[in-house]
Amino acid sequence: MNATARTVRLGDFLQARRSQLRPEEAGVPTYGERRRVPGLRREELALLAGVSASYYTRLEQGHSLNASPQVLDAIARALRLDESERRHLHDLANARQPRGRGRRPGPERVVEAARQLLDGMPDLPAIVVGRRSDVLAWNRLGHALFAGHLHPDAPDRPAERPAMARLVFLDSHTRELYADWPSKARAAVGTLRLRAGQYPDDPALHALIGELSSKSPEFATMWADHRVKAGHIATYGMRHPLVGPLTVTQQTLSHGPGPDILVGTTAAGSPSQAALALLAQLITHDTAPVGTPVNTH
Numbered sequence: 425m426n427a428t429a430r431t432v433r434l435g436d437f438l439q440a441r442r443s444q445l446r447p448e449e450a451g452v453p454t455y456g457e458r459r460r461v462p463g464l465r466r467e468e469l470a471l472l473a474g475v476s477a478s479y480y481t482r483l484e485q486g487h488s489l490n491a492s493p494q495v496l497d498a499i500a501r502a503l504r505l506d507e508s509e510r511r512h513l514h515d516l517a518n519a520r521q522p523r524g525r526g527r528r529p530g531p532e533r534v535v536e537a538a539r540q541l542l543d544g545m546p547d548l549p550a551i552v553v554g555r556r557s558d559v560l561a562w563n564r565l566g567h568a569l570f571a572g573h574l575h576p577d578a579p580d581r582p583a584e585r586p587a588m589a590r591l592v593f594l595d596s597h598t599r600e601l602y603a604d605w606p607s608k609a610r611a612a613v614g615t616l617r618l619r620a621g622q623y624p625d626d627p628a629l630h631a632l633i634g635e636l637s638s639k640s641p642e643f644a645t646m647w648a649d650h651r652v653k654a655g656h657i658a659t660y661g662m663r664h665p666l667v668g669p670l671t672v673t674q675q676t677l678s679h680g681p682g683p684d685i686l687v688g689t690t691a692a693g694s695p696s697q698a699a700l701a702l703l704a705q706l707i708t709h710d711t712a713p714v715g716t717p718v719n720t721h
Contacts, residue, residue, distance in 0.1 A: 433624075434516040438484045440650035441503045442469050449504065472502035491517050508618065508654040515621035532683050534561045541685065542566070547704060549688040552579075553676075555619050556629045557589040557612065560683050568707045569664065569672070569688060569700070573597045587632060589616055593640040603661035603669070613646040614653025621652075667703045670696035 443463035447454050452468050464472075470480035475495060482488040483499075491499075496517055500510040532554040542550050542563040549569040551562040559571070559579045567576050571586055578584045591598040592605075592612045602608040616633060623629055636643040659673045670690065677685040690696040 432486065433621075434513075435484050435486050437513065437516055437650045438499070438503075440648070441505070441509075442466070442484075444649075445469075445503060450502070469499070469502050473498040475499075509652045512618055512621045512652045515618075515624075532558075532560060534683060538683070538685060545687070547701070549672075549700070551686050552683045553588060553686050554683045555623055555626065556587055556632055557616065557619075558585050558587045560585075564707055565700075565704050566686075566688070568666075568703055569662075570601075571598070572666070572707075588612065589632065589636060593636055593643045597665075601662055601664065603663055607658075608660055609642060610646055610651065611653055611658055613643065613649075614651050617647075617650065617652045618654065664699070664703065666706055667699040670699040672696065672700075 443461060445464050446462055447464060447468065450464060450468070450472060452464065452472070466481050466484065467477040470477040473480065473495070475498065479488060480499075483491055493514065496514055497510065500513050503509075505513065534552050538552055539561060542552065542561060546563060546565065549563070549566040551566040551570060552560040554560050561579050562570070564576075567574070570588075571578075571591060574586055575581075575584065578586055589612045592602075592609055599605050616629075619626075619629060620633060633647070637647060638644075656676045656678075657673065659671060661669065661671050663669050671694070672688040672690055675687050675689065677687060688700075690700050
């Protein structure tokens with residue numbers, strides 16, 4: 425990605441978050457003044473961050489390329505950013521610095537230890553997710569819960585390998601799977617925002633974002649908000665075609681650089697735990713596609 429594109433990404437993020445922060449939320453008095461837009465003005469944010477208005481304007485417009493970590497932290501505090509958003513701001517600022525050639529990230533692989541971990545917890549749904557949200561591996565229950573309508577070997581076939589973000593926005597089965605689909609969709613967008621800041625030179629990642637922006641108006645709208653979400657732990661109501669409704673907590677386990685492992689858990693002794701156990705039993709004895717409802721009559 426060239427320097428101009430990186431500068432635009434930082435400026436867009438700053439402008440979007442500034443427009444989303446109301447003066448009363450930031451403690452800025454307005455004295456009943458009527459405003460054309462609800463967010464903070466540039467000079468108001470600059471005052472909160474302790475920098476000059478002209479400097480902040482240059483930074484937002486891409487004319488200043490040397491913001492220090494201290495200045496970025498001050499701006500993050502003024503914008504009321506959380507830790508994930510603060511790191512994203514630093515990623516965007518650092519991405520504007522000149523880089524050498526050959527810095528594109530290489531292909532991701534599932535290490536043997538991760539496969540052993542998947543196989544070692546057959547009672548929990550688990551999948552290995554790459555930086556582009558692509559599913560690199562899953563155990564049987566992970567496949568059955570999250571994407572049972574797809575071929576079990578799909579992660580091992582590069583041409584068929586699913587991406588969770590693509591499934592959330594473009595796959596009708598996955599949309600129906602989540603009772604509160606907008607919540608899951610916002611989490612998927614927020615995670616992609618983080619990855620785009622961390623990997624500005626990954627062409628496949630940005631191609632995925634472009635594809636989703638063109639094919640899903642909902643994605644395009646959420647992407648324009650510049651919301652960032654780490655998404656390490658989140659609880660979702662799910663409507664599985666085989667076992668019905670259940671509530672699953674999805675936890676992302678990170679083991680340093682490389683793909684993450686997404687694990688689903690349910691509350692002990694809950695109907696959701698019983699539903700998950702039933703799903704595990706069904707996939708053990710049933711050879712029909714996982715997305716096919718069971719005829720109980």
